[in-house]
Structure formats: structure tokens, C-alpha cells
Amino acid sequence: MTRSRSAIFVLAVLLVVFFLLNTPLVWKWMYPIKYQQQILSASQRYQVDPHLVLAIIRSESGFQPDRVSKKGAIGLMQVMPDTAEWIIEQAGLKPKGEDYLYDPDMNIQMGTWYLSFLEKRYEGDPVKVIAAYNAGPGKVSSWLAKEQWSGRRETIEDIPFGETRLYVQRVLYYHDRYQKIYTEQLE
Structure with missing residues (x-):
């Protein structure tokens, strides 16, 4: 040639x-949508952006309901067992069976309720919510109070934990993608 x-x-x-x-x-x-009905149901029930739920699930488990992290987080939204017990009590959920964290519907309900809780705590700011979902609200509130991080998207590189910094960037990227691709389908 x-x-x-x-x-x-x-x-x-x-x-x-x-x-x-x-x-x-x-x-x-x-960028597939799996568990669409469960995500839509939970996001409507708890008033959470379904694109955010999709982005969290993709980042946390890659849509694998049997995923368990090294730290012990379980299921699609990688909920820690202690956090799950607290969510069940606070949200009044009634799981069926002992393996409820592996149940996609229950896991999505718990994770989405928790996102709603975090949205109320951080006045709907998705960047802070995503950071708190990963590092915990105590850590994020501490970073904000000590002015280690402003909480803004433009200053993600200032997040003190590298894992959380990368997590926030990844979830925001997926959120933006899902929002662009599925704007009408998830409303």
C-alpha cells in the first residue's frame, strides 16, 4: 500500500x-441501564436523581449484585452492613431474609434512601453527597469545617483522600454520561 x-x-x-x-x-x-424499574421507583420515592443512582451503582459494583468490597460493603450500591442496619431503622424498611443486601431491589432502596439523607444534610450539593457516600459524612463535614476542601466541583483535587477524590471524579463522569444519554428515558 x-x-x-x-x-x-x-x-x-x-x-x-x-x-x-x-x-x-x-x-x-x-452505558447500559440495568435494574431500571428499581432505580426509577427508589429515586421517585426518595426524590433522588436517577442518573446519580446509576452513576453510583456503576462506580460501586458495575451492576453486579453479589459484589463485596475488601472493606465489606455489599451489593449494587455497596452498602456497609452497619450502615444498612441504621438505614433500615431510620427509613422503616422491612427486608426479607438475611441476605437482603444482595437483593437488588432492597440494596437500591437503601442506597437511594441514604443518598436522599446525604442530599438533605448537604443541601442538595451532589459533589458533597458523592464524597460523603464514599468517605462518610463525618469525614466530609470535617474537611469542610477545617477548610481542607471547599466542597465545590472545581476543587475536587483538594479532597484529602485520594480514593474519595478519584471516586467523586468517576461518579460525576458517569452521572454526566448517563444524563446526556438518557435524559428523556429516566424522567
Whole structure:
């Protein structure tokens, strides 16, 4: 193949890739919605953005309901067992069976209720909510009080915990993607 043919071939491949990546079908394949009914139900019940719930689930478990973290968080939204007990008491939920954290519906209900709790605590600020979901509200409130972090999206790099900093960036990225791809479908 001559040099000009190679250049034309590469350009053609790049154009095809660009076209494919800009079609809704490809974006929906790359960012699927699983457990849509459970997410919509919980997000409506607790007044939480369903795109945020999707982003949390994708970041926490990759939509795998049997996922268990090294720290012991369980299920789609990676709820810690102690936090789950507190949520059940506070929210008045009635889980069925001992393995309720593995149940997608119950896990989504608990995680979404907790997001709603955090939204009330942080006046609806999604960046603080996401940080608190990962590091805990005590840590986030401490960072804010000590002025270690302003709580703004523009200052995510100031979050003292590297894990939380990366988590917030990842969840915001997924949130933005899901919101762009599924604006009408989840309303």
C-alpha cells in the first residue's frame, strides 16, 4: 500500500470510529441501564436523581449484585452492613431474609434512601453527597469545617483522600454520561 493510500485508509477508519462512537446505540451499549424499574421507583420515592443512582451503582459494583468490597460493603450500591442496619431503622424498611443486601431491589432502596439523607444534610450539593457516600459524612463535614476542601466541583483535587477524590471524579463522569444519554428515558 502506498503512503497516500495508507493515510486515506487511516482517515477512513478514524471517521468510521468517530461516527460509531457518536451514535446513541453505541453510547447506550457503553452505558447500559440495568435494574431500571428499581432505580426509577427508589429515586421517585426518595426524590433522588436517577442518573446519580446509576452513576453510583456503576462506580460501586458495575451492576453486579453479589459484589463485596475488601472493606465489606455489599451489593449494587455497596452498602456497609452497619450502615444498612441504621438505614433500615431510620427509613422503616422491612427486608426479607438475611441476605437482603444482595437483593437488588432492597440494596437500591437503601442506597437511594441514604443518598436522599446525604442530599438533605448537604443541601442538595451532589459533589458533597458523592464524597460523603464514599468517605462518610463525618469525614466530609470535617474537611469542610477545617477548610481542607471547599466542597465545590472545581476543587475536587483538594479532597484529602485520594480514593474519595478519584471516586467523586468517576461518579460525576458517569452521572454526566448517563444524563446526556438518557435524559428523556429516566424522567
